[in-house]
Amino acid sequence: MSRIWYRWAAASSLVICSAGAVLVVGWPVLRMLAEAISAVATTRAFPGLGHTMAVSSALALTVTVIGTVLAFALALTARTLRPGWRHLLDAVLGGLLLVPPYVVAASVVAVGGRAGLLTAMLPDVYGGLGMTSAMVVAHLPIPYLTIRMAWRVVDPRLVEMGRVNGARAATVVRLVLLPPLRRPLAIAAALLFVSALSDPSIPAVLRGRVPTLAHTAYIEVIAWGGEGTAALIAVLLTLPVLPVLLALWRGRDPNALADHWQGLSPSPRLVLPRSVLVQACRALSVLVLAIVLTLALAALITMFRARGSLLTPMMMGAIGSTVRYAVAALLLSVPVGLMTAWASGRGSTRLARNVDLLQTSLLLMPGTTLGIAIFLAYGLGTRTPLGELPALVGGASLASGSVAIVAVFMAPAVPMVHLAARAGQRQVPVPVLETARVLGAGRRRVAVGLFLPQTGALVAATGAAVVARNIVSVAPVVFVSTPDAPMVASFALDLLDRAALEQTFALAAVVALLVGGASALVAGASATVLGARRRPA
Amino acid sequence: MTTPRRSPRATCALLVLALLALVGCTASDGDWPVDHDLAVLCSNDAEICRAWTRTFSERTGYDVTTVRLPTSEALERIRHGEDLPEFDVWHGGGSEMYVEAADEGLLASYRSGESEGIPAAFQDTENRWSGVYSSMLAFCVAPQAVAELGTDIPHTWDDLLDPALKGQISTASPRTSGTAYTAMSLQIDRLGADAGRGYLADLYGQVLQFTRSGTAPAQVVARGEAAVAITFAPYCDAARADGSQVDVVLPDDATEYEVGAVAVLADAPHPEAARDYLDFALSADGQQAGATSGIEQIPTRSDLPDNLAEILADGSYPVIGASLTERSARRDALLAWFSEEVER
Known part of the structure; x- marks a missing residue:
């Protein structure tokens, strides 16, 4: 086929995908902005919202500072451990990604609530203290994994040289370990801040009488009637992301989040000079692990003490339904993400960079903002030039709300698949590619022989991550499903409203087993299938 | 000897089959949404x-x-x-x-x-x-929890303002729950508009956190997270029948029914x-x-x-309350007050 045909196909696929992005994200966000502006123009005053914003910002800032310090301590400790122990630490903290934030909050209640295991030893967990603790633990993987990835570029020989020459640990950290962290840490801190600010589920369990922006927006949406306030809050929640987006768009490197992913084998351990800093980091790491272990044990004990049945048919229905929606969204997202990645690769460097940045921007949008935007745009019937578009949100709307649920699941999935495929593409060395072409390899052969082995495993792993993320995430799905809609997050928040901790833990355990097992299966299958292809003949 | 090469179509088919199997294996007893009767x-x-x-x-x-x-x-x-x-x-x-x-x-x-x-x-x-x-509006009380707080079991609405019960009362948000609105409206009927709001501000200051559902507070008390719930009596009775140590207390001074x-x-x-x-x-x-x-x-x-x-x-219940029309008419104003003065 001619070169022109490929270009035409690439341009067409980008146009189609852009139209889809406009429908799912662009139009709802615009409508949300209009609603927020209209609310500000007509209402002018939102009593109490300023106080709520100040409290939320202070809470998120506290979580960011504590979370970043702890993540640094944990990552430094991990880097100084032998690979076996390091992997264990990675598994414990990475495993927290499979634990929804509301489960962490429920565990905090199980430990320090009025009927908790350690109530007598702890202060009241309802309010700022409990929310801060739960948010730090729930969102800790974000800065921890970012620092771990960023430090993969650190050459252990540099550290060793410093140690041999008598440098103190603080000097080694300042001169060797901190420089590669500047940008990733800034981005991780911003993401942590946004995650803490926009999470409605931990406040739903532990807020006491402390109001937060995300939970207020959640109540405004589920109680209906407060759309203007919800839109305004959604816009406020997006503001902290803007500096990150600006830095990404203005920076030379559009893949700041992905490019530090280097090295395929475990890094050697760093041997730092003995110092108070290293010992303090170890002590903090032990403290964090002890807290995580206590929370997990409390959840287990609470489950075992339960009266009556832990697993109900409704719960299993919610899990099955959520998995089906997540997989349906994945099956739709993979071809779209691969298509945009392929089309980006066919275009100019500038086009590819812009598409990458657009996908990264979509990925960074807070789930709460997206959920509220879709709720406002498609919660009611909409008049279009082609006729009336029925409501897409709610249990009794078109296809029982499936359209909105699949759309909110696809919104982060497409960028993840796109970025994974692009990262895979970049792993194919240009000289190898050029050689293959000079030797007469066709496009199909290049795609199958060179790109598939590089991108396949990454895309499969991303696919598993997408399904896992969609099953355990709270926002945006709770904004587009009613309490009785068969979705895990909505079902769990309904359980926690009535302090049903036992059933919540059982639900989380089944989901974690399912997601962990399926992810391992996908990773193993892709490694087997694609690994066979990568072996030399 | 060469390793047998698997075709890319087979690879893709395997992946798709794995995903489809995942969908099939996890399907619940429910079906995809259909148009119900x-x-x-x-x-x-x-x-x-x-x-x-x-x-x-x-x-x-x-x-x-x-x-x-x-x-x-x-x-x-x-x-x-x-x-x-x-x-x-x-x-x-x-x-x-x-x-x-x-x-x-x-x-x-x-x-x-x-x-x-x-x-x-x-x-x-x-x-x-x-x-x-x-249903009659009532207090759902955990006697042991109240005793541990060093106070008596509440029998009137004013008893709920006991400082010992601060953070120990569970009720739903009147913005989402009709049960909670019934309790809210009762205070206006009992004390008048201004004094009623004053009482409500004090009462809500005692609340641990507002639940979404009016049926939830009884379960929150049954779980031990609060000592007293404001709810309809049958929900408390159900928790008691389920084995929880809770009692229904009908307020001596005034109650309302839905x-x-x-x-x-x-x-x-x-x-x-x-x-x-x-x-x-x-x-x-x-x-x-x-x-x-x-x-x-x-x-x-x-x-x-x-x-x-x-x-x-x-006549054994001290039921007071305005007409349904009156209660309905003042709902928007009361909920706006709640949202602005209490919730945020």
Whole structure:
């Protein structure tokens, strides 16, 4: 086929995908902005919202500072451990990604609530203290994994040289370990801040009488009637992301989040000079692990003490339904993400960079903002030039709300698949590619022989991550499903409203087993299938 | 010797098959959404909702979809669904919300043959809604928790302001729950507009955190997270029957009762089925069906034992309260006050 045909196909696929992005994200966000502006123009005053914003910002800032310090301590400790122990630490903290934030909050209640295991030893967990603790633990993987990835570029020989020459640990950290962290840490801190600010589920369990922006927006949406306030809050929640987006768009490197992913084998351990800093980091790491272990044990004990049945048919229905929606969204997202990645690769460097940045921007949008935007745009019937578009949100709307649920699941999935495929593409060395072409390899052969082995495993792993993320995430799905809609997050928040901790833990355990097992299966299958292809003949 | 090469099509097929298998393996007993015979919006405890619709399905063979929402949320949902009717019937929740809905033209008028058994006081004069159950507002108390706090079991509304009970009271948000709005409105009836709001501000200062659902506070107390819940008595009775150490305390100074209603929605997509459901909900069988869930509410039919009219005539409960229309009329102002002064 001619070169022109490929270009035409690439341009067409980008146009189609852009139209889809406009429908799912662009139009709802615009409508949300209009609603927020209209609310500000007509209402002018939102009593109490300023106080709520100040409290939320202070809470998120506290979580960011504590979370970043702890993540640094944990990552430094991990880097100084032998690979076996390091992997264990990675598994414990990475495993927290499979634990929804509301489960962490429920565990905090199980430990320090009025009927908790350690109530007598702890202060009241309802309010700022409990929310801060739960948010730090729930969102800790974000800065921890970012620092771990960023430090993969650190050459252990540099550290060793410093140690041999008598440098103190603080000097080694300042001169060797901190420089590669500047940008990733800034981005991780911003993401942590946004995650803490926009999470409605931990406040739903532990807020006491402390109001937060995300939970207020959640109540405004589920109680209906407060759309203007919800839109305004959604816009406020997006503001902290803007500096990150600006830095990404203005920076030379559009893949700041992905490019530090280097090295395929475990890094050697760093041997730092003995110092108070290293010992303090170890002590903090032990403290964090002890807290995580206590929370997990409390959840287990609470489950075992339960009266009556832990697993109900409704719960299993919610899990099955959520998995089906997540997989349906994945099956739709993979071809779209691969298509945009392929089309980006066919275009100019500038086009590819812009598409990458657009996908990264979509990925960074807070789930709460997206959920509220879709709720406002498609919660009611909409008049279009082609006729009336029925409501897409709610249990009794078109296809029982499936359209909105699949759309909110696809919104982060497409960028993840796109970025994974692009990262895979970049792993194919240009000289190898050029050689293959000079030797007469066709496009199909290049795609199958060179790109598939590089991108396949990454895309499969991303696919598993997408399904896992969609099953355990709270926002945006709770904004587009009613309490009785068969979705895990909505079902769990309904359980926690009535302090049903036992059933919540059982639900989380089944989901974690399912997601962990399926992810391992996908990773193993892709490694087997694609690994066979990568072996030399 | 060369390693056998697997075709890329086979690879893709394997991956797709793995994903499809995952979908198949995790499919629940439910099916993909289909157009059901009847959609019921239920504003009561989940178990009661299930008992109502299950009994109706068994008797009639209708396929019923139930979506459960707290009363205030349900009303907003119906209001916003005016252009796209989602539900056929609204069942459960305080009748003051039904008064509002009827005034806004959201309910259809239907005179059921079964409504003869229900006193006129518990029905709309234009047959747009009918009361089908009732509950008394009460305190659900955990005696052991109260004793540990070094105070006495509350018997009046003012007892709830005891400093020892700070952070130990659980109630729902009146923005999402009809139960909580009934309690809120009672204070205005009891003390007048200004003093009532003053009392409410003090009472809400004692609350641990507001739940979404009016049925939840009894379970929060049963779990041990609070000492006193403000809720309807049957929810506390159900928690006690379930083995929790909680007691129902009816306030000595004043209480209020809700009349839970049922109505056919004006834009019901399946009006015939909706009318059949209403006939069932008003009947003696329908009013007794909820009790199979373990939560026994007071029936409104005069031909059933211990019905609401009998209880009110007995005079043993200190029931006060404005008319439904009055309670309904002041709802927006009270909820706005709550949102601005208490919630944020």
